[in-house]
Amino acid sequence: MPLGHFPLNGKIAVVTGAGSGINLSFAKLAIEQGARVVIADLKLTAEGEAFVKETDSRSVVFTKCDVTKRADLENLVQASLDAFQDVPDVWVAGAGVFEPSWSNFWDDTEGDGYSQVDINVTHPMKLSRIAIRSLLGRNKKGVILCVSSLAGFQGTFSAPLYCASKHAVIGFVRSLAELERLEGIKVVGIAPGLVRTPLWTDYPEKMEQFGYTMESSITAEDVAKAMADAITDGKVLGGLSVSVSTSGTRLLGTWNIEAPKEDGTSVPKEVIERNYAPIITTMKKERSRL
Structure with a gap:
């Protein structure tokens, strides 16, 4: 039953990726609502470090975690046991990257596989399996939330790897819908539009290429x-994802999803041309090289 x-x-x-951005905002909100939180990330930003220092250690703990390493993900169970004497009830697979120079489709600098896929796809899948095993082992009900993106419902020529990774997350969440009925473990997704986080604001060249503006974006607090x-509302059933953008929030089902039309959800022609320019340049360099 639900x-x-x-x-x-x-x-x-x-919460993985909670050293900054939307996942740090969620960690703060969760503590405000009475939860205890394990913040898992490679490192804390200055904001994250200040938050951990200023918050009662009985409510929050930071654990260094490389989400591409299974041992680090498994260690989150022990970190929770050490800090709070139980396994987590809520698991947020929040860590993600957006077409970094060291792992993307068009630059194609990696020999085998893509680190972006390891972070954006394999990590939420591995973490979810660890979560299921832990919750069942303690005979607990719980919620797993995987952070996807509105890019998981559309394609972007200049960011195909990112879009594919977020499509994979949506498909994974949908595939685990039955887990809520069978075992009382709800798996849901969150699909933000453009968000004011370091993923964008630390990279002005990406902001320009993709037509990012403050008017077309929402805050990390909105997403949190x-x-x-999505975690607390019983009406948000397992397998569903919640989109959040300048047009507000809505539940996204499996079929016939109408595209939103507000700022930040459509791309002007001139932005598309600017967006595509570096990829067109790359392909011109590759033409007739062999």
């Missing part, structure tokens, strides 16, 4: 609230 209302108060949450609602 999990039903699942308040964060009194729960333990582990939608994440908390």
Whole structure:
């Protein structure tokens, strides 16, 4: 049967990628709502470090975690046991990257595979399996939330690897819908549009290429609230994803999803041309080289 209302108060949450951005905002909100949180990331930003220092150690702990390493993901269970004497009730697979220079389709600098896929796809799948095993082992109900993107419902010529990775997350979440009925473990997704986070604001060249503006973006706090609602609201059933953008929030089912039309959800022609320019240049260099 459905999990039903699942308040964060009194729960333990582990959040990957919570050193900054939307996942740090969610960690803050979860603590405000009475949860205890394991922040998992490679490192803390100055904001994240200040938050951990200023928050009661009985409510938050930081654990260094490389999400591409299974041992680091498995260690999150022990980190929760050490800090809070139980396994997490809520698991947020939040860590992700957006077409970094060291791992993307068009530059294609990697020999075997793509690190972006390891981070954006393999990590939420591995973490979810660890979560299921841990929850069942403690005979607990719980929620797994995987961070996807509106890019998981569309394609972008200049960011095919990122879009493919986020499509994979949506498909993974949909595939685990039955887990809520069978075992009381709800798996849901969150699909933000453009968000004001370091993923964008630390890279002005990407902001220009993809037509990012403050008017077309939402805040990390907006996404964090939608994440908390997706976890706690019994009406958000396993297998569903919640989109959040300048047009607000809505549940995304499996079939016949109408595209949103507000700022930040459509791309002007001139932005598309600017967006494609570096890829067109790359392909021109490759033409007739062999």
